[in-house]
Amino acid sequence: MDVVYGKYKEIDFYNIYAPICLSNNTSSSQAYFGSKVGNYGLKRPRIYSGGYDPCFSNHPQVYFNRAVVQASLHANTNRGNSNTSVKWSACNDNILNIYNMTVTSVLPVYKKLIQGGLKIWIYSGDADGRVPVIGTRYWVEALGLPIKTDWRSWYHQHQVGGRLVEYEGLTMVTVRGAGHLVPLNKPSEALALFHSFLTGQDLPPKR
Template structure:
């Protein structure tokens, strides 16, 4: 895939963005795909292959980036989009110091109200219909169980930021098919107990490889000469555009072009701002899963990035 050069690929993966930095690149000197788990290795690759650094760092899509800004943005977005009342938001502002990893009891109680309101709609796209498909599915039953356990449900929705029970139902039906598992060389014997599930609570509850912020990593990548695009669907309530804007602004990068709309088919598809080494892009009407909600806009976003171009600024 000549010309697609050095890149770091994040696909709407929530906390996974923070748990491991995967630097991958597609280039002629390399066979296929290489992954690295440190920024320094990415930088060494860039120095070894200067002719292949055009594409830079691939889109970071609705990523959780910094606990403080993302939590602050989640609460502010819920209030500003009429999900919670003024009184609830006032309680959050009074009791919540999101700079602390451990919330106070008063803060947790206030944020529980936010999460309880999001149970009634799709937090990943606040304007989409709530998924009511196959309420007896294992994933739906598990979700109902956690909703009855307030603390467990709050922890689950706080940590596992890319999970949706509807998509899980489709995925579980598909990946539990015998022919699919055979194609993936998985469970060849057919003797493994139970079924495959999208979300494993035993793994979730024991996982501790996380950090408070990846903003320092962004800074290092930008200083290494890599180009970063962070995009956000503006209807995502879980990793809202408000928090992402706080995160980008915290980097303190010089502004190259001001906040402006970009277009697709003569309609405003979103907005973007360009900084030195980084761009922040929104996708209008998309939720957490931009390619699912707005596939044409998502494709335009990817193609524009890979070509090293600017998003269309005219109808």
Template sequence: MSLVYTQYDKIDIYNVYAPKCNTDESALSSSSKNTVEKTAKKFKRLRMFSGYDPCYSIHIEDYLNRIDVQKSLHANVSGWIKDRRWSICSDSVFDNYYDTIFTVRPIYSKLVKTGLRVWVYSGDMDGRVPIIGSRYWVEALGLPVKSQWQPWYLNSQVTGRFVEYEGLTLLTIRGGGHDVPQDKPAEALVLISSFLSDRQLPTENN
């Protein structure tokens, strides 16, 4: 994993085809270089297409650290945080969080058995939670296949692919990174709308 992260250092781990923010690292959220996990945290989630600033998250941090903005949000009202900046990734939370488990597969198995509809989606350009990993754990649930992998569409374009199991649907969003609604807002809306209305994703190219 250490070798993998040295390669991710050259690209955006949250969208492997997005432009990388090349702003001086000192301007980004603080990250320790002592561990592999912390090395990964310095990467920013970026917009994919030209016309968007790949360093947008820095601007968000600057905005949310303004006193007038914090006041309007009723954040840091006590004023006790004076020498610390709000950041997208919190080292203090990361460093003190130890509640981890080996796998959440049993939880998904229980949800499926209750009859709840479960959809799992991944942008196919996400390097943080790659679709191949999602496929492995979903297949490990051992659910019967209801329909094989097939494309779904938006505006006469293949938007991704999906497979239906008994009780669970796994789908991809073509060109999406870790934050699908950020990279592919129209596609994300179709996905969420289809789920909430209990409809299958559009499978006709029209």
């Protein structure tokens, strides 16, 4: 895994086809599969698509560390005391390192929600290296749900927007060319997906 993560440092882990942020002010995130595995110091996702800045998360970091912003949010009332001053960052690895994971799987939760008759869609960008489609497929298939409609393409603006499969109680949708943050990478496709979910209209099965 050290070798694999070492190679991941060369690209954007959260969108494997996007350029990485080259800014010196880039906030960092340590991506790992829980504290038991290790800390590999991977960079925070910097995603570029359709004019988006690959260093986008630098901007909210600067914003949320402004004194006036923290004061308005009552987020750092002891800012004057250097011993208790808090610096906001896009990812706080300290929280992840000390978090006590008492639940090893949320599959039982999904089973209860499905039994309750809730409408559930799972969506995933197919360029996401952090939560890849194959991993999502693995846990969805582990639910053992009967297939209602087999895998098919769905279309957006006369192009393939992704793929979807319908199970009894759950639908899984992929978004072509999107990374971890689907609405950021593919905003138009994401809007079409959410619109379909809310209105009950099928995602277009053809051009």
